[in-house]
Amino acid sequence: MTFPGVKALDNVDLTLRKGEIMALMGENGAGKSTLIKCLTGINAFEAGEIHVEGIDGPVVNHSTLDAQKKGISTVYQEVNLCPNLSVAENLYIGREPRTKLGTIDWKEMISRSSRIMKELELDVDVTKTLEDYSLALQQMIAIARAVDMECKVLILDEPTSSLDDNEVAKLFKLMRQLKEKGVSIVFVTHFLEQVYEVCDRITVLRNGTLVGEYPIAELPRVKLVAAMMGKDFDDLASIKTEDNIDFTNAPLVVKAKGMSHKGTIKPFDLEIHKGEVVGLTGLLGSGRSELARVIYGADKNQTGELEFNGQKVKINAPIDAMNLGMGLLPDDRKAEGIIGDLSVRENIILALQAKRGMFHLLPMSKQNEIADKYIEMLQIKTASKETLIGQLSGGNQQKVILARWLATDPDFLILDEPTRGIDVGTKTEIQKLVLKLAKEGKSLIFISSEIEEMIRTCNKLIILRDGQTVGEITENLTQENVMSGIAGGGEND
Amino acid sequence: MTNIKKLISKPLFLPIFCMILVMAVNIIFDAINGNFALNFFTISVRNGILYGRLIDVLNRGSEIAILAIGMTLVVSCSAGTDISVGSVMSLAASFCCMLLAGFGVSSTSSYNVPLFVGVIAGILLAGVCGAFNGALVAFLNVQPMVATLILFSAARAIGLLLCNNLIVYVRVDSFGVFGGHLGILPTPIIIAAVCILVATVLLKKTALGLYVQSVGINRKASRIAGVRSERIIFICYIICGLCAGIAGIIASSRITSADSNNIGLNFELDAILAVALGGNSLGGGKFRLAGSIIGAYTIQAITTTLYALGVSTEQAPVYKAIIVIIIVAIQAPPVKAFFARRQAKKAALKGGVA
Numbered sequence A: 001m002t003f004p005g006v007k008a009l010d011n012v013d014l015t016l017r018k019g020e021i022m023a024l025m026g027e028n029g030a031g032k033s034t035l036i037k038c039l040t041g042i043n044a045f046e047a048g049e050i051h052v053e054g055i056d057g058p059v060v061n062h063s064t065l066d067a068q069k070k071g072i073s074t075v076y077q078e079v080n081l082c083p084n085l086s087v088a089e090n091l092y093i094g095r096e097p098r099t100k101l102g103t104i105d106w107k108e109m110i111s112r113s114s115r116i117m118k119e120l121e122l123d124v125d126v127t128k129t130l131e132d133y134s135l136a137l138q139q140m141i142a143i144a145r146a147v148d149m150e151c152k153v154l155i156l157d158e159p160t161s162s163l164d165d166n167e168v169a170k171l172f173k174l175m176r177q178l179k180e181k182g183v184s185i186v187f188v189t190h191f192l193e194q195v196y197e198v199c200d201r202i203t204v205l206r207n208g209t210l211v212g213e214y215p216i217a218e219l220p221r222v223k224l225v226a227a228m229m230g231k232d233f234d235d236l237a238s239i240k241t242e243d244n245i246d247f248t249n250a251p252l253v254v255k256a257k258g259m260s261h262k263g264t265i266k267p268f269d270l271e272i273h274k275g276e277v278v279g280l281t282g283l284l285g286s287g288r289s290e291l292a293r294v295i296y297g298a299d300k301n302q303t304g305e306l307e308f309n310g311q312k313v314k315i316n317a318p319i320d321a322m323n324l325g326m327g328l329l330p331d332d333r334k335a336e337g338i339i340g341d342l343s344v345r346e347n348i349i350l351a352l353q354a355k356r357g358m359f360h361l362l363p364m365s366k367q368n369e370i371a372d373k374y375i376e377m378l379q380i381k382t383a384s385k386e387t388l389i390g391q392l393s394g395g396n397q398q399k400v401i402l403a404r405w406l407a408t409d410p411d412f413l414i415l416d417e418p419t420r421g422i423d424v425g426t427k428t429e430i431q432k433l434v435l436k437l438a439k440e441g442k443s444l445i446f447i448s449s450e451i452e453e454m455i456r457t458c459n460k461l462i463i464l465r466d467g468q469t470v471g472e473i474t475e476n477l478t479q480e481n482v483m484s485g486i487a488g489g490g491e492n493d
Numbered sequence B: 001m002t003n004i005k006k007l008i009s010k011p012l013f014l015p016i017f018c019m020i021l022v023m024a025v026n027i028i029f030d031a032i033n034g035n036f037a038l039n040f041f042t043i044s045v046r047n048g049i050l051y052g053r054l055i056d057v058l059n060r061g062s063e064i065a066i067l068a069i070g071m072t073l074v075v076s077c078s079a080g081t082d083i084s085v086g087s088v089m090s091l092a093a094s095f096c097c098m099l100l101a102g103f104g105v106s107s108t109s110s111y112n113v114p115l116f117v118g119v120i121a122g123i124l125l126a127g128v129c130g131a132f133n134g135a136l137v138a139f140l141n142v143q144p145m146v147a148t149l150i151l152f153s154a155a156r157a158i159g160l161l162l163c164n165n166l167i168v169y170v171r172v173d174s175f176g177v178f179g180g181h182l183g184i185l186p187t188p189i190i191i192a193a194v195c196i197l198v199a200t201v202l203l204k205k206t207a208l209g210l211y212v213q214s215v216g217i218n219r220k221a222s223r224i225a226g227v228r229s230e231r232i233i234f235i236c237y238i239i240c241g242l243c244a245g246i247a248g249i250i251a252s253s254r255i256t257s258a259d260s261n262n263i264g265l266n267f268e269l270d271a272i273l274a275v276a277l278g279g280n281s282l283g284g285g286k287f288r289l290a291g292s293i294i295g296a297y298t299i300q301a302i303t304t305t306l307y308a309l310g311v312s313t314e315q316a317p318v319y320k321a322i323i324v325i326i327i328v329a330i331q332a333p334p335v336k337a338f339f340a341r342r343q344a345k346k347a348a349l350k351g352g353v354a
Helices: A032-039 A064-069 A087-092 A106-119 A135-148 A165-180 A192-198 A221-229 A233-238 A288-296 A318-324 A333-337 A344-356 A364-377 A394-407 A424-439 A451-457 A479-487 B002-009 B013-032 B053-060 B062-078 B085-101 B115-138 B144-162 B173-179 B187-205 B208-217 B219-224 B229-254 B267-277 B289-308 B316-331 B333-353
Strands: A021-025 A072-075 A153-157 A184-188 A201-206 A209-215 A252-261 A265-273 A277-281 A303-308 A311-313 A326-329 A412-416 A443-447 A460-465 A468-473 B044-046 B049-051 B168-170
Touching: A021 A032, A021 A165, A021 A192, A021 A221, A032 A153, A032 A184, A064 A072, A072 A135, A087 A106, A087 A135, A106 A135, A135 A153, A135 A165, A165 A184, A165 A192, A184 A192, A192 A221, A201 A221, A209 A221, A221 A479, A252 A288, A265 A288, A265 A443, A265 A468, A277 A288, A277 A424, A277 A451, A277 A479, A288 A318, A288 A326, A288 A412, A288 A443, A318 A326, A318 A344, A326 A394, A333 A394, A333 B219, A344 A364, A344 A394, A344 B208, A364 A394, A394 A424, A412 A424, A424 A443, A424 A451, A443 A451, A451 A479, A460 A479, A468 A479, B013 B267, B013 B289, B013 B316, B053 B062, B053 B187, B053 B289, B062 B085, B062 B115, B062 B187, B062 B208, B062 B229, B062 B267, B062 B289, B085 B115, B085 B144, B085 B168, B085 B229, B085 B267, B115 B144, B115 B173, B115 B229, B173 B187, B173 B229, B187 B208, B187 B229, B187 B289, B208 B219, B208 B229, B219 B229, B267 B289, B267 B316, B289 B316
Parallel strands: A021 A184, A021 A201, A072 A153, A153 A184, A277 A443, A277 A460, A326 A412, A412 A443
Antiparallel strands: A201 A209, A252 A265, A252 A303, A303 A311, A460 A468, B044 B049
16 A cells, blocks of 8 residues: 555554454554554555455455444544434344335344343443444444454444543453454554553554564563654664753743643643754654644643743634744644645745735745745755645645745744655754754754654753643653653552 | 546536536527527627626526525535525515615605715625524534525515515615626626625635635644634535525516515525535535635536527426536546446456457
């Protein structure tokens, strides 16, 4: 399976034994979703084969329905059922039991549904509508539907991300029951604890390749994080630590006190000095992006206050932050970065134009000048500056968005995953750029899944876990320190 | 071959092509009926006024063209349509005539308030209607269709209320000017030209066009880049309301009265159609104002042609519908893809022979 420009999945083997729960781990863009999509027939793959127990020869799935018939079912993070139908209807939608006349046999449907619920020890009235039940139960009903279709392989794609601890416990109980019945489960999650609670084995992917397949006992948490992020402990010795510059006397640019956003980031304090590069690190969902978004006003802060360049400021919308001299390169390039149907030129000048206001249109000559300058400076590969940005490769799109912010000449720039999905050469360029900007006296927040990058560019690393800041590393920026910080203390060595 | 392809891929090819098609139909029918073949294009001066089918199209199409300006912006920024413009036209006309005649007066031959006060007030009220729609869509996130449905049904009724359920006649010559003629030119043509000019300047000289398109394509990304998405959508709906107001005054002036039940009836549909015929996606995003304007006049050209061919007023919508179906079908992606496939096949065959 390849995507334009990047190979999303390269020669990955995955073995799933009968009656085991396997964790499929990897950072964003590692290829987990692509692998699942290949298994369930959503994406076609170019090379390789799938074999399923009881079926001779390689299996080819053309659709999810196809995959289900062959015993591979998937339950996604968002429950893909109809909330306004009854539980029984949801269980049998599309395959309703029929009477001789061809009408739906409601009695049979309800009795069969009740039986399934009882078997799975779920206390559910199948005639009630689905939305009467909690999200966790809905998810389990979705699983029940999958299991009832005689599935041999159940893929759970981040099923726990919207559940609370109690609900997670219930889900795990169900998973163990299914395991005893001989169902094999692929469990995708970002929560490390959960992996160690239910799984038997762990398969780790990174950048579309297989890192390895480990029995749970052989892969403690720190090693798992290392495997996901792509650093072996053997390599750690080769990392050079740079001299630390003391920023305590530099003027404060950002001073956040008790800022938070409900549901994403708990109250935090943060100080960033002039010319300082602060890295935010933690696993996905740890709140590293959310922290930056709250400062920028992309998500409005609900508590606390912010001082910028020594002034107390109130930011209601991103434009307010921009007028103060901030910029944010968001991590989701497609959803929040590019304006796909506009040209490279228009995408570059957009933020600067927004800052100038509607009635101060940049003259076309100036627009062309700016576009040319950054295309040259960042070596953006585009047919012309009038090419639609949507037609560029991911890395070049990212450079255009970077150019958009550089054009506004910000004092404080937040770069959220600026190097994701970009080739190595460009990655290095961006890192160099970050250091150059810092030398020019700009302050930056740098967020990346690749710790190595952060160590190379940041003066200070702030570690986040579960939506709160849990630590700060200013000295001894080593891979090992950072990783154990991210993984958190625990039962591992 | 490649030249044709280049021509077809030009952004304004389809609207212009449709326009030419309609004109060609005119020429053919005139020729068949033994008339002068270029009747459609003949412009003469009768009673000191320009006269001819082309002039008629430009004149009668003014309202749709003006509406199309606002509609284009609304469609682009909010991926929805403002279906209240026809009713708002009627409301603007009613309010203007009510002010000019005085409340409860059904016919007047002298102004109650100065002419410009009535006209400006009518247009401003339409702007307020636009602001109401815009507030619902931009700040409350109501679907455009639902938000504008409110005034679609209410505005006309409010107009009747303002006019005390009467058809208010303003029998003063100066009121008839907006729908009449200035010198030898019909005034609506001048007004439409001015509106188009103002809109063009607004789009060329301010960043409005960039903002509107960027909000329409990716509202979230625009917000992060500092565009106040809500405000832009709000402004577009106000502009759309103002356009409806201007169109309403013209329509009212043509009949020197405020006929609440009939002014602007079904005009919202023509305005939406104009945007679509102009090659603009009703899904929002990129837009071309010129396309919408050409689309507006194409619709009027179709109507005028049908009347010229002797199709009765009652039957005209049927033929109009057929023509619209054809035009829309030509532009539909599956049809385009079909022709592209056929061409590719032909090319492949040729290649095989050679």
